Amino acid sequence: MEAMISVPRPKNESERLAALRRYRQLDRVAEKDFELLTKVAAEICDVPFALISLIDDDHVTSVASIGMPNAVLARDEACCSWAILQDGLLEIPDLSRDQRTARLRLMTETGMHMYAGTSLSTKDGFHIGTLCVLDKKPHSLNNHQRELLSGLARQVMALLDLRAHEQMLMEALVREQYLASVDMLTGLLNRRVLFERFDAEIDRSRRYSTPLSMALIDLDHFKSINDTFGHAAGDAVLSSVGEIVKTSIRSSDIAGRYGGEELCVVLPQTTAEGAYALAESLRKQIEESMISIDGKTITVTASIGVTTMQTNCKGALQILNAADEALYQAKHAGRNKTVLG
Numbered sequence: 001m002e003a004m005i006s007v008p009r010p011k012n013e014s015e016r017l018a019a020l021r022r023y024r025q026l027d028r029v030a031e032k033d034f035e036l037l038t039k040v041a042a043e044i045c046d047v048p049f050a051l052i053s054l055i056d057d058d059h060v061t062s063v064a065s066i067g068m069p070n071a072v073l074a075r076d077e078a079c080c081s082w083a084i085l086q087d088g089l090l091e092i093p094d095l096s097r098d099q100r101t102a103r104l105r106l107m108t109e110t111g112m113h114m115y116a117g118t119s120l121s122t123k124d125g126f127h128i129g130t131l132c133v134l135d136k137k138p139h140s141l142n143n144h145q146r147e148l149l150s151g152l153a154r155q156v157m158a159l160l161d162l163r164a165h166e167q168m169l170m171e172a173l174v175r176e177q178y179l180a181s182v183d184m185l186t187g188l189l190n191r192r193v194l195f196e197r198f199d200a201e202i203d204r205s206r207r208y209s210t211p212l213s214m215a216l217i218d219l220d221h222f223k224s225i226n227d228t229f230g231h232a233a234g235d236a237v238l239s240s241v242g243e244i245v246k247t248s249i250r251s252s253d254i255a256g257r258y259g260g261e262e263l264c265v266v267l268p269q270t271t272a273e274g275a276y277a278l279a280e281s282l283r284k285q286i287e288e289s290m291i292s293i294d295g296k297t298i299t300v301t302a303s304i305g306v307t308t309m310q311t312n313c314k315g316a317l318q319i320l321n322a323a324d325e326a327l328y329q330a331k332h333a334g335r336n337k338t339v340l341g
C-alpha cells in the first residue's frame, strides 16, 4: 500500500497559527449559528455533508457540521489541509482520481468522493480553516454554487470574528472587574468593595435572622518592620498575611484590606464563637509564618478584634466600631491576641 502524502505547510504557518489562536476558544463551541451555516452550504451545493473546520498545528477540527458528527482528523488525513494552501475554492470532483486525496481514509473508508472547500481567511490574510462540502458521488459544483459557497465562507469568518471579539470583551470586562475590586498587595478585596459586600451581608443577615460576625486584624509593630527591613519587606509581609487569610476562610466569607496594615474578614452565618475560633487560627498562622525577603527571615504577629452583629444593629459602622474596640483591647493586653468584643 502506498504511503499517505504528507500535506505541505503554508509558508506563513507560524503566523497563521498565531492568527488561529485569536479564535482559540471557538474550537470547543459547536454553536447552532455555525451549524446553520453548514446546513445552508449543503443546501446551496446540493450535497449531504458540510463542515466548518479549524486547522491547527497537527489537527483539523470540525467545529460545526451537517450530515456527519464533528470530528478531529490528523492534518495529513484532511482535504481541508490542501484547501488552505491556496486562495479561493479548492474543488476535487473525484477524490479517488486526485493523487493528493486518493489514499485518504475519508475516501477509502467512508466512500466520500467529492470535496469543495474554501478557506476561512482572517482580515490579515491568514487561512485559519475552511468551509467545505462533501458528497459520496463524484461531481463538480456549478459557478453559481461556487460563488455562493465563497460568499458564505466570508459570513462564517464574520461570525468567527464576532465571537472572538465578544470573547475578548468578556475577558477584558472580567479583568477590569477584578482590578477594580481587588487590593493588589494583599490579593483581598479593596475597601470599597469590602464595604459593598459587608452592607449586603448585613441586609441578608437581618432578613434571614442569621448570625453575622467580623474580625479586624491589625499587624503588630508594623511600623518597626518597615523601619528595620524597608518598605518592600513590609509589603511582602502584608502580601503573605493576605495569602494566609485568603487560604483560611470559606468561599462565603469576605476578606478585604480595611486600611494600611489592617485587614477585615466578614463572616456570614457565623456565631461569635465560630468567628473567635477562626481569628485564633489566623493569629497563630500569622505568628508561625516565616517571611523570607532578601535572605532575611521576618516574623510578625497580629492583634485581632472580633465582634458579632447585634439584633438592633444600625449598620456596618456600628459593627466596625465594636470590632475596633475589641482590637484596641487586644493591643492594650500586649498584642498577638484575639479579643471578642
Ligand SMILES: Nc1nc2c(ncn2[C@@H]2O[C@H](COP(=O)(O)OP(=O)(O)OP(=O)(O)O)[C@@H](O)[C@H]2O)c(=O)[nH]1
Pocket: 185, 218, 219, 220, 221, 222, 223, 224, 226, 230, 231, 232, 233, 234, 235, 238, 259, 260, 261, 331, 335
Ligand atoms: N510596607 C507597607 N507599610 C504600610 C502600608 N500601609 C501602611 N503601612 C505602614 O504601617 C505602619 C502602621 O503603623 P502604626 O499605625 O504605628 O502601627 P504599628 O506599628 O503596627 O503598631 P501597633 O498597631 O500599635 O502594633 C505605618 O508605618 C504605615 O506606614 C503598606 O501598604 N505597605
